[in-house]
Amino acid sequence: MSERMALTGNDAAAYALKQINPDVVAAYPITPQTELMHKFAEYVADGEVDTEFIPVESEHSAMSAVVGASVAGARCSTATSSCGLALMWEILYVAASCRCPVVMPVVNRALSAPINIHCDHSDTMGARDAGWIQIYSENCQEAYDNIIQAVRIAEHPDVQLPVMVTFDGFIVSHTLEGLEVNDDDAVKKFIGEYKPEHTLLDVDDPRTFGMFSLQNYYFEFKKQQVEAMQRALKVIPEIAKEYEKLTGRAYGLLDPYRCDDAEVVIVGLGSTMGTAKQAADEVREEDGIAAGVLKMRCFRPYPFAEIRKALSKAAVVGVMDRAISFGLGGPLFNEVRSALYGGEKPLVNFIYGLGGRDLPLDDAREVFRALAKVKDTGKTGPETRYIGLRE
């Protein structure tokens, strides 16, 4: 059963969190996220959730508190934007590396300086390497739906990674939209109970979290994360299918709009893709342009194969970036171009030396030999290879 409501993006996200009823939520305000936690704090005050609500002194503390609670076995959340995300940057990596299945709404806002409280994607783009799954929402409905699905994605035994669910600051967070919300029991049943296999508080089968490691172990932990991200590419659509059965609303890694017969396609993230879809309809009508829109929902893990497939019919692709990676260009553009690389020259990626693991001369020679083999056989082989990893 579902109900139709009019909510702002922040309220929709808070409503989703209310239905999720996390064990622990840490909160620190920042425009334009603040109202999300205000709303959630109301639910706490009114006894509508059982959450242990911790107002902290900074976003760095917010994520630290969440990581601590998570390894102790709690289902946790926090929310932020812009500089708040930037301030917790150090701990984002910790959350991902400790495999904490935290769900965090991030209300996209530009990074300073100059101080700007409005929407762009530079904040979450800046965190794209941290090891978090990133799901971008177009509107209030998607923000609500994505946060609920994120709990299942994060906690999935094949994944166990934190998920940030984004939506555009002010454009979505502060705009009232009509959306369908599920009833409380449906959400409770969908997300189930959080049953971590091992926690800090398990004295019968203890684990050590957040430990120090040397050159001989760090690399292997990182490869574990890589593989979890890979598996997420399968888990995210699976969870979406389940969610569709419950709600009738379909989601995937991507959201292609009229791409099947499109000659020119726009690729992008967030609310602007809603505008782009409208524009696509209008230029088809009025200008006779065969237009399509490829809205990306899942940005991390990056769905290389799906992007290639979705853009295979397009003659020209335009990538719209609401962020700049200074010195590089649009981050999304560079990643889309990477996905579309036609292989004129075979390219092989070698990952090495993480955590200080040495790269001896012999291994450097082996890289050349491997490349020579690619040249001689004409076969690229595995595109990403790991040097010195103990599998």
Next chain:
Amino acid sequence: MSKKLLTKDEMPPGAVGEGGTMSELYTGSWRTYAPLTDYEKCTHCLICWIFCPDSAIVVKDGKKLGTNYQYCKGCGICATECPADAITMKLESEIPEQQKKAEQPQDRPDKKK
């Protein structure tokens, strides 16, 4: 250090598969200076115990028994904070072996049940 290294698939995700691993790593071997306590001057105020960042001051029956030299990293905070000036930092070689042995905690926590 002679233990066989685990492979990626043998390692629990993002964690170490046991607790109490510090009981095997004697960080005391890292120090240059070690604290020497003069028990004639010590008033057993336990301020050194409060300040020690490594929980390396051993207390028994409300009195300072000694320093746990297996974990003391020689930071010198106890010597700085002692209101009775009862602690001096000495080079490792200047701490009598007998004193080191006498100051070890009687009960060592169990690593595994």
